[in-house]
Amino acid sequence: MTKLLHSACLLICISGAIGLAAAAAGHPGCQTRCGDVDIPFPFGIGDHCAIHEGFRLECDNAMKGTSNQKPFWGDFEVIKISMEDGKVWVKAYMSRQCYNQSTGGMSYSDASANLSGSSFWLSDTDNKITVIGCKTLAYMTTDSYVIGCSSACDNKVNKLTPKNGSCSGAGCCQANVPKSIQYYQGYFNEDYNTTKIWMSSPCSYMAVMETAAFNFSTSYLTSSVFYDTYKGGVPVVYDWAITSKTCTEARRNKTSYACISNNSQCIDNLTNAQGYRCKCSNGYEGNPYIKDGCKDIDECLNNATYPCKGICTNTLGNFTCSCSPGSYMMNGDCMPKKKLRFDSVPVVVGASIISVVLVITIMCAYLIKERRKLQLIKQHYFRQHGGLLLFEEMKSQQGVAFKIFSHEELQEATNRFNEQQILGQGGHGTVYKGLLKGNMEVAVKRCMTINEHQKKEFGKEMLILSQINHKNIVKLLGCCLEVEVPMLVYEFIPNGTLFDLIHGNHGQQISLATRLQIAHESAEALTYLHSCASPPILHGDIKSSNILLDRNLIAKVSDFGASILAPTDESQFVTLVQGTCGYLDPEYMQLCQLTDKSDVYSFGVVLVELLTCQKAFNLNAPEHEKSLSMRFLNAMKNNKLADILDDQIKNSENMPFLEEIAELAAQCLEMSGVNRPSMKHIADNLDRLRKVMQHPWAEQNSEELESLLGESSMVSSRYTSTGNFSMERKGVMELDSGR
Known part of the structure; x- marks a missing residue:
């Protein structure tokens, strides 16, 4: 089976010390555009133009003998770079399995990517694992996960019929990309193939690609349209950071600190808890990675974004909106002042009091309505997760040491799920250390997802799990059902794993x-x-x-x-x-x-x-x-x-x-x-x-x-x-x- 391994060697060559002086000096004379793609610093084309070797690009002809230039990052063609969002769009190959008429068997090509050791990783918010096929089970392996899904075009039980724009198991399925992935490889389960249906569906595909760029078409199943459209590579979004250091660590070395522009700030990467980027402070725009790159925004020149119906005055990092003498600001408009006669003062005072009372009444009514709405939502989730059944079973079974916690109780116990309380994270959810009233230490698990079958059976299964009483099994103390995805409360075990x-x-x-x-x-x-x-x-x-x-x-x-x-x-x-x-x-x-x-x-x-x-x-x-x-x-x-x-x-x-x-x-x-x-x-x-x-x-x-x-x-x-x-x-x- 053919293996298409996309080398990312250039990304791994990131040195610990960043030569900002050389980069800044070379930047003014460096190429800032390749073909139709802008190349902002810290990226750069050629020697001494990028902030370090991990951000170096090459501007080459996309096809030999043509003048159509495109930027390349190792083996990847770069489509777009967003300095502000810390993202880069590239083209990557897909995995494919097709029936081979000449051999009577299947032919395979598997795609992979390895960014280990670099400051780049798959964006879990912008990409999905997408599988296309009428008889397909495909999955992505990483150094920590095996994630995939299966798709079919017809099933005697479920009657799966593919539809344009729908990717929920009928001819097409999708799975979420985990956080902080730097390595992945695509595979097909070879027992699921098109040897028996190749006349109507000759090929299956699996790709990690940008969610917004994909819209399923039934023609992908019966022809080579999907492959022909993306044979140059499917769009994939990578997040990036300057180095693996945090902002606190980076600031200690002034010569290598990347946020060198005035009015810029450092941002820690919260996705994988390492690495940092730079951005211009609020009220400024430009490039924070070059000296004096962040310029003041003149808000008065853009009334659509920064509305002002009075006199707009630009200030450094902000603006003011005022009215001329003899007028006052009301609901964003300048209104002329009126002189009040003495006999009109009581009327004005009375009207003001009535207005204040009316506003307070409306606010109270709104707060009561929102509180009732929130309570109804909690009741809906409680019933949806089988809370009523669980409550009745608990009453009927005397002595069950199991508690149904409220969301407020668990928020208070975990300091509103503070990141400093995190004990561990995994594929199923995040575990927080909590302290209940009475100084009882617990572990609170916030699950990531739950399917429809689990929602219906959750309360019943929780009662069964709560009755587990074994000295070598962590005790399940209770759960919280009034949230979209239920939370579990375990006894706290202090000595690690x-x-x-x-x-x-x-x-x-x-x-x-x-x-x-x-x-x-x-x-x-x-x-x-x-x-x-x-x-x-x-x-x-x-x-x-x-x-x-x-x-x-x-x-x-x-x-x-x-x-x-x-x-x-x-x-x-x-x-x-x-x-x-x-x-x-x-x-x-x-x-x-x-x-x-x-x-x-x-x-x-x-x-x-x-x-x-x-x-x-x-x-x-x-x-x-x-x-x-x-x-x-x-x-x-x-x-x-x-x-x-x-x-x-x-x-x-x-x-x-x-x-x-x-x-x-x-x-x-x-x-x-x-x-x-x-x-x-x-x-x-x-x-x-x-x-x-x-x-x-x-x-x-x-x-x-x-x-x-x-x-x-x-x-x-x-x-x-x-x-x-x-x-x-x-x-x-x-x-x-x-x-």
Whole structure:
């Protein structure tokens, strides 16, 4: 399959010290336009014309032998640059799969982009992941996410009929772009292709592109119109910052600080919490990156934007609007003053009092109306999320320790959701630390989205989740239903996550016994969710950052509020695959069906993390080594387990236990879910290993130790004899499709 990798090498060559003196000196003689595109500083064409190499452009002929010049930024053609908004528009390739009549099979071309190390990233507000096709499942992988959607042209259940201008699953679907993405690669699920429908729909497409530039047409499905329109590249919007420093850090070095114009100000990038840009202060316009670039706006010359029906006087950064002597300002107009006779004073005073009373009455009525309107909106959301059902169930079930919080309570607890209260952010939402009345510490999760099915079932599912009572599961204390997307309230766990413990660069020694304890307690929690909860609960996003640790390093599985109850029929299968790259079950990616064995696969990755102290996905590693699970399975297959184990725990005394845990992890990582063990089986085996390690006679009685450790030692022979492994192209695992 063809791989179209768009190099962005020029963007990565950003030095820490910005040579502003050289840039400013070279700027006056530099080219400020290429073809039809304006090139404002800090961008520049050629040597010493940009603020630094990351903003350097080349002005080349778009086609050899022509005089039509276009600006290029590495391999990207630049369409437009907005200095004020901190955005740049470029053309990027799309991913495509088409039926090949000559071979009778599918041909593929996958697009990707890598801006890692630069000050540029995909705009999450201006772009969307767009998929076009009559039988298509496509997705975008990043270093942290796998996000995509599926589209079809007809379905016996849903009767999907494509319509012009509509992109909601019928021939076209879209997904949101996560924040701060600098790397992505597009893929197609090859089981969804056009081999059987190529006469009516020969091709499918996937592109990350500007939302405003796309308008779906049904002709995109039956012809090559979409490809012909954008074969030079689809428009994509990138946000940018001068460097990765914050404004506070940048101001410390006056020689490299970019906001050099008077009447300019520095703006921190709030999208990914790093980097800064410059802008002219209010009342000024121009270029803040050059000396004296910000000029005063003469508001009096633009009456449409700055209306003044009197005498307009321009001031630095502002203007005044006044009336001539003998008149006064009223509702923006100059009105002539009238002399009042003595006998008219009482009338005027009375009229003034009546006017004040009338204004106060109107304001009070308006405030009462708005308050009632807000209350009705809250009641609507409360009913929509199943609040009435939840309330009735709570009354009928005595002793349920679950509370329905008001929005005001959670605002007060989190200091109005102050950014300084943020504990963590992920694909499902943002978690804030809160302090309830009575000094009770909690974690408040604001979810990002909720679908229609979840809205109807939310109250019912919250009551089920609230009844989970396990020492290794974070307790769900309550929820808030009177907002558009419900909020969840958990107990607060103070000691961070397992991810922080393993990868936090704190130099702390983590014994094998501690790692085995955390693994066993986490497995017990998942066993409870799968086997003891009624109905069973699927977590859906098991990873080391969702396993919290208390002060005694007791494991607490968290974030099960984003879980789903086990589906009972096909109508509950998901169409949007979401998860964390490196932990995602390949069978779930292919079949769009989340099962308990999906949690088993993800738990297997966590086991490998504990054994190796390596991250689940490494973007900077070679293509075949990006996935930790694939590196681990290859090591098991080639009898090189010792090469991948963490040096802290790798010794002759621990090796029997390490081999046993590794074999258990390999079972969890089986490509087919039916071949994976249950969480109860995993928990029982980990419990057995802990008990063996705790016995003081374990070293002395080697025969019994070997007997205890030999109960599940079937994996290594299976891996060395069959060698039945498959890798998805470009580093993401999938089921072997027979290619």
